[in-house]
Amino acid sequence: MDGADDQRPAIAGRVADWYREDHRDLPWRRPGFTAWGTLVSEFMLQQTPVARVIPRLEEWLDRWPTPADLAASPAGEAVRAWANLGYPRRALWLHAAAVQITERHGGDVPRDVEALLALTGIGDYTARAVAVFSFGDRHPVVDTNTRRVIARAVHGQGQPGPPHARRDLAAMDALLPDDDGDAAVVNAAMMELGAVVCVARSPRCDECPVAELCAWRATGYPAYDGPTKGVQKAYEGSDRHVRGLIMRELRAAHVPVTDAEIASLWPESVQRDRALAGLLADGLAVRSSRGGYLLP
DNA sequence: CACACGTGGAT
DNA sequence: TATCCAAGTGT
Numbered sequence: 278m279d280g281a282d283d284q285r286p287a288i289a290g291r292v293a294d295w296y297r298e299d300h301r302d303l304p305w306r307r308p309g310f311t312a313w314g315t316l317v318s319e320f321m322l323q324q325t326p327v328a329r330v331i332p333r334l335e336e337w338l339d340r341w342p343t344p345a346d347l348a349a350s351p352a353g354e355a356v357r358a359w360a361n362l363g364y365p366r367r368a369l370w371l372h373a374a375a376v377q378i379t380e381r382h383g384g385d386v387p388r389d390v391e392a393l394l395a396l397t398g399i400g401d402y403t404a405r406a407v408a409v410f411s412f413g414d415r416h417p418v419v420d421t422n423t424r425r426v427i428a429r430a431v432h433g434q435g436q437p438g439p440p441h442a443r444r445d446l447a448a449m450d451a452l453l454p455d456d457d458g459d460a461a462v463v464n465a466a467m468m469e470l471g472a473v474v475c476v477a478r479s480p481r482c483d484e485c486p487v488a489e490l491c492a493w494r495a496t497g498y499p500a501y502d503g504p505t506k507g508v509q510k511a512y513e514g515s516d517r518h519v520r521g522l523i524m525r526e527l528r529a530a531h532v533p534v535t536d537a538e539i540a541s542l543w544p545e546s547v548q549r550d551r552a553l554a555g556l557l558a559d560g561l562a563v564r565s566s567r568g569g570y571l572l573p
Numbered sequence: 574c575a576c577a578c579g580t581g582g583a584t
Numbered sequence: 585t586a587t588c589c590a591a592g593t594g595t
Contacts, residue, residue: 305591318591319591320592322590322592323591324593325581325591326580326589327591329580361580361581362580363578363580364578364579365578365579367592367593370594397593397594398594402591402593403592421591423591440592468591477588477589478583478588508587510577511587512580516578517580521579559578
């Protein structure tokens with residue numbers, strides 16, 4: 278992967294050309310979409326598919342068009358509006374970030390990666406996604422899509438290994454052209470390629486703009502032999518499941534949910550109590566002064 | 574660093 | 585039906 282046979286510039290160039298030719302028309306790619314809109318969309322897109330995010334995003338931005346608008350609402354309203362996007366703590370984090378933006382940055386989403394990283398719920402991916410896609414600065418943006426495309430096209434492996442921030446950022450950075458705008462396109466294009474062509478299950482290599490440059494394809498699609506991801510635990514009957522049932526009840530309620538109502542949601546008291554205690558500890562639920570439980 | 578954290582669609 | 589997967593982050 279060094280010297281004259283480095284295919285990375287060619288890969289980046291072709292993926293960028295492919296993206297410029299055509300790509301999905303997504304709300305956050307509209308001209309004039311605000312930095313706040315980008316930030317909200319990135320929070321929602323953390324582990325939730327694009328198709329489920331779009332309607333919620335529109336509602337959210339209609340209701341809270343600026344960070345200050347969200348900061349002025351109770352955190353529980355953010356959790357309620359989050360609806361069934363999943364991982365409701367993200368709604369809490371987004372609300373906290375809105376408060377921090379209002380307090381620290383005069384209500385304007387910061388441009389610096391360091392300042393973005395200091396906000397609750399923003400990590401390596403989201404900080405750089407905002408800096409690049411909203412502000413146009415040059416940073417590597419690494420998500421599950423780019424990790425997979427790099428693993429295949431550059432490293433010849435069917436799947437990316439376990440995430441390693443330092444290494445992953447460097448690998449993406451090595452694909453970026455010098456120009457800020459061109460680099461932003463490569464970031465977006467690598468994500469798009471991973472999302473619609475170089476997908477996890479059945480990659481559509483016949484439609485891939487870098488098929489002839491792909492190291493994985495060139496070596497006959499060798500089976501992945503690296504470290505495997507841990508086995509995903511069953512959702513049915515898990516603590517997550519019980520937490521989800523309780524949160525659904527809290528979102529629907531506009532008066533305190535009683536212990537009896539909570540008890541009706543899950544038969545095993547030990548697990549039920551553990552789930553509720555976890556939600557209280559996470560700040561997703563609070564005890565009402567009248568008894569019962571409410572969103573914060 | 575491995576794990577916990579929701580939810581629903583696809584295979 | 586069971587499993588995989590989805591624009592990750594915090595601990």
